[in-house]
Amino acid sequence: xxxxxxxxxxxxxxxxxxxxxxxxxxxxxxxxxxxxxxxxxxxxxxxxxxxxxxxxxxxxxxxxxxxxxxxxxxxxxxxxxxxxxxxxxxxxxxxxxxxxxxxxxxxxxxxxxxxxxxxxxxxxxxxxxxxxxxxxxxxxxxxxxxxxxxxxxxxxxxxxxxxxxxxxxxxxxxxxxxxxxxxxxxxxxxxxxxxxxxxxxxxxxxxxxxxxxxxxxxxxxxxxxxxxxxxxxxxxxxxxxxxxxxxxxxxxxxxxxxxxxxxxxxxxxxxxxxxxxxxxxxxxxxxxxxxxxxxxxxxxxxxxxxxxx
Amino acid sequence: xxxxxxxxxxxxxxxxxxxxxxxxxxxxxxxxxxxxxxxxxxxxxxxxxxxxxxxxxxxxxxxxxxxxxxxxxxxxxxxxxxxxxxxxxxxxxxxxxxxxxxxxxxxxxxxxxxxxxxxxxxxxxxxxxxxxxxxxxxxxxxxxxxxxxxxxxxxxxxxxxxxxxxxxxxxxxxxxxxxxxxxxxxxxxxxxxxxxxxxxxxxxxxxxxxxxxxxxxxxxxxxxxxxxxxxxxxxxxxxxxxxxxxxxxxxxxxxxxxxxxxxxxxxxxxxxxxxxxxxxxxxxxxxxxxxxxxxxxxxxxxxxxxxxx
Numbered sequence: 001x002x003x004x005x006x007x008x009x010x011x012x013x014x015x016x017x018x019x020x021x022x023x024x025x026x027x028x029x030x031x032x033x034x035x036x037x038x039x040x041x042x043x044x045x046x047x048x049x050x051x052x053x054x055x056x057x058x059x060x061x062x063x064x065x066x067x068x069x070x071x072x073x074x075x076x077x078x079x080x081x082x083x084x085x086x087x088x089x090x091x092x093x094x095x096x097x098x099x100x101x102x103x104x105x106x107x108x109x110x111x112x113x114x115x116x117x118x119x120x121x122x123x124x125x126x127x128x129x130x131x132x133x134x135x136x137x138x139x140x141x142x143x144x145x146x147x148x149x150x151x152x153x154x155x156x157x158x159x160x161x162x163x164x165x166x167x168x169x170x171x172x173x174x175x176x177x178x179x180x181x182x183x184x185x186x187x188x189x190x191x192x193x194x195x196x197x198x199x200x201x202x203x204x205x206x207x208x209x210x211x212x213x214x215x216x217x218x219x220x221x222x223x224x225x226x227x228x229x230x231x232x233x234x235x236x237x238x239x240x241x242x243x244x245x246x247x248x249x250x251x252x253x254x255x256x257x258x259x260x261x262x263x264x265x266x267x268x269x270x271x272x273x274x275x276x277x278x279x280x281x282x283x284x285x286x287x288x289x290x291x292x293x294x295x296x297x298x299x300x301x302x303x304x305x306x307x308x309x
Numbered sequence: 310x311x312x313x314x315x316x317x318x319x320x321x322x323x324x325x326x327x328x329x330x331x332x333x334x335x336x337x338x339x340x341x342x343x344x345x346x347x348x349x350x351x352x353x354x355x356x357x358x359x360x361x362x363x364x365x366x367x368x369x370x371x372x373x374x375x376x377x378x379x380x381x382x383x384x385x386x387x388x389x390x391x392x393x394x395x396x397x398x399x400x401x402x403x404x405x406x407x408x409x410x411x412x413x414x415x416x417x418x419x420x421x422x423x424x425x426x427x428x429x430x431x432x433x434x435x436x437x438x439x440x441x442x443x444x445x446x447x448x449x450x451x452x453x454x455x456x457x458x459x460x461x462x463x464x465x466x467x468x469x470x471x472x473x474x475x476x477x478x479x480x481x482x483x484x485x486x487x488x489x490x491x492x493x494x495x496x497x498x499x500x501x502x503x504x505x506x507x508x509x510x511x512x513x514x515x516x517x518x519x520x521x522x523x524x525x526x527x528x529x530x531x532x533x534x535x536x537x538x539x540x541x542x543x544x545x546x547x548x549x550x551x552x553x554x555x556x557x558x559x560x561x562x563x564x565x566x567x568x569x570x571x572x573x574x575x576x577x578x579x580x581x582x583x584x585x586x587x588x589x590x591x592x593x594x595x596x597x598x599x600x601x602x603x604x605x606x607x608x609x610x611x612x613x614x615x616x617x618x
Contacts, residue, residue, distance in 0.1 A: 025457060025458075026531075028527075028530070028531040029388075029458045029459075029515075029531065030384040030516065031352045031354040031385065031387075031388050031390070031455075032352070032354075033350050033351070033352050033353075034350060034351040034352075035350055035351075036345040036347050036348070036349055036351065036452070039345070040345055041345065042344075042345065042351070044342075044343060044429065044430060044445075044447075045339055045430070046396045046430055046445060047398075047432045048432045048433075048434045049434070050400055050434055050435070050436045050437075053435060053437070075340050078340075079338075079339075079340050081340070087355045087445060089355055089357040089443035090357075091357060121354070122355050123356045123357045125357045125362060127362065127438060127439065127441060128362070128439060129436060129437065129441065132359075132400055132436060132438065132441045134357070134398035134443040136355060136396060136445040138353075141342070143344065143345070148334060150334070150338075206338075206339065207339065221337070222335075222337040222338065
């Protein structure tokens with residue numbers, strides 16, 4: 001540890017991010033110490049992001065930092081868990097300057113405030129490769145009430161929490177240098193923590209990061225059943241609806257929206273009434289696999305979604 | 310998520326690493342769900358490692374995997390915490406083959422067994438850069454008994470759990486292609502979980518990863534006091550003693566051993582008797598900073614240890 005190096009970075013930039021949480025031990029320690037919370041389970045999620053793979057290398061550093069938190073917050077939301085704290089591992093490319101780090105930290109601070117999410121610990125290293133980030137997020141959920149991917153049964157309704165395809169359209173816009181609401185949303189997804197009480201009513205759930213078809217398929221697979229998805233019922237934003245209307249093949253275009261990924265909505269299985277905030281788009285069935293219907297006919301699907309791996 | 314891709318990797322290679330822990334949800338989910346354990350606190354540590362920075366690019370993948378777990382286990386040991394579970398983020402360089410991954414996983418399995426440490430979750434991504442790893446390890450410690458870096462007071466004894474300098478000598482051997490006990494120990498440090506009951510008696514502790522001087526300094530700084538280290542009292546292995554005897558300047562050589570890092574012993578502050586397994590090498594004092602003594606004289610120190618950052 002070089003004097004003037006890691007300690008300055010920790011004291012000046014990172015410590016304010018702890019928001020005074022005693023668990024963080026002022027980031028003076030190699031570990032955080034968290035009290036147990038009787039009556040609650042701890043949901044733990046860990047996602048990694050690499051420049052050039054999960055975000056564009058010239059994306060603004062504050063937005064990258066916020067996206068890192070938000071993709072993990074989305075995983076907590078899908079579990080029905082209330083955010084508790086974050087641990088970050090950051091591998092800076094050689095020569096990353098202080099100004100870049102300051103902007104990155106500004107993003108962490110902004111969403112730390114928005115989601116009341118303290119930084120509890122982590123590690124900072126250097127790398128000869130691209131900026132590489134990993135966040136471990138912890139959230140509390142009432143004991144036994146975590147919503148898992150397993151838990152769907154034949155007969156359950158498949159429902160989603162909002163528009164599908166905006167993430168893919170936004171990525172496309174961002175890649176072509178087009179600014180607007182969808183490019184913003186791609187860079188800064190909105191985890192559905194506003195729907196926690198509805199999500200906790202679900203029999204199973206997953207956030208939509210790989211694509212609607214893939215993530216609904218994950219629920220089906222984990223639950224040992226099949227899922228039928230009616231593409232004509234998927235909610236679309238006005239931008240996605242306009243894009244769809246301009247495409248020559250409506251079914252293929254709907255498939256594209258449903259496999260593009262990065263939506264960060266929640267797909268869930270409900271037994272009985274679909275709660276506020278969700279739209280029914282299909283059902284879980286006996287069997288295996290993902291069955292897609294559009295325009296009243298079955299659609300052959302050759303890939304379910306996007307893999308970052 | 311490509312069929313035949315991430316799921317195969319998870320099902321065939323990673324799932325056995327959960328050791329049947331129900332918290333892992335068979336790695337079918339985006340999060341793990343952990344029950345609270347009333348009467349215990351959860352220690353959480355997160356360390357990252359990058360090929361070419363924290364390990365040699367041609368180090369055997371199974372040893373790299375085991376070192377990743379062990380450096381984090383060492384952080385838990387220094388807190389007095391009993392290992393509970395691990396989360397891993399792995400960024401594979403493009404083109405990493407299945408055989409490499411299998412060997413890496415074999416290392417995880419071997420130390421998962423040795424330390425009864427289940428894999429509870431994580432993320433696997435690809436990178437255009439070097440192999441980049443991050444582990445988040447969780448451990449239980451009786452409520453309120455975690456040993457922190459803060460907690461030392463003037464008058465406390467500074468003690469260490471074993472030989473100092475072997476990590477640096479082992480790195481030097483490994484870099485020069487010399488095989489032997491120290492090169493093995495550099496690649497595969499031994500976290501001092503065998504000393505948990507002694508460590509829990511400490512007023513403050515840290516594992517020695519950056520170097521004895523740096524890590525004793527971390528304790529002093531976090532505790533708001535100074536520390537005096539008597540280099541002539543540091544325990545040495547027979548290999549380190551032989552190396553020392555061959556050096557022209559004994560004090561400079563002792564300093565080298567005390568600043569090299571990667572020892573993964575524990576430095577601790579004890580009030581009263583030093584428990585079994587520890588050797589007293591100095592004391593905490595009023596003031597600030599790290600004061601080094603060798604051959605009865607104060608030694609000027611220009612750097613305290615090694616920074617990976």
